[in-house]
Amino acid sequence: MSLKCLIIDDEPNAVYLLEVLIAQTTHWQLMGKCYDALEALAFLKEKQVDFVFLDINMPHLTGMELAALLPASIKIVFTTAYAEHAADSYSFKTIDYLLKPITLKRFLAATQKIEAAFTTNTPPAELPDQINNNYFFIKSGKVLSRISLDEVLYFEGEKEYVRLVTNKEELLVYRRLKEIEAQLQPPFVRVHNSYIVNTSLLSKVQDNHIYISSKQIPVSDKFRDGFMEVVTKRMF
Structure with a gap:
């Protein structure tokens, strides 16, 4: 089976061993x-893979922290010298958990599990239905947080992340803003390449800016008409 994979590990010897096992x-x-992890995130912005071999103890971000930021389509094979993380690893899209040093026998067993994970033919993922209820769930790290739509002030796109902001908290989610937008409907409106706002919580609109809580957000030309269409329905 032809699959695309990526090795993420700060130990050159471990990387080399995996490279040899994959090739042979x-x-x-x-x-x-x-x-x-930072190098991996930059890489995955440019290229697509089916799964990653992911070490756990790494600088900047641990493998567990990185796993929480990976796109949902990417499956994971954890590689580590520490068995104690095994249970936590399966809160992600984990195929297998390989303990170092990785033997040929164990790697061959892993290849069977990996290929089995990709043998089921599933149709291309469709955009999820719009959110019509008054709440939804957001995965941030290993936590699923229940969020009330009425409390959301705005969503802010930050490259490969989206920051969800309420009066109580801020959550960082590995999603693209356009994916979030596809699930929402008014009073949520896109007003800028980087912002979706809850128009029911706006305090004022002035000089191509909107004000929500203590935040000033620009309204771009691209999204002004759609935004004003929603606002004028509430004008006296």
């Missing part, structure tokens, strides 16, 4: 090797 025992395409 599989038909997979090794897309790259990253030696820390």
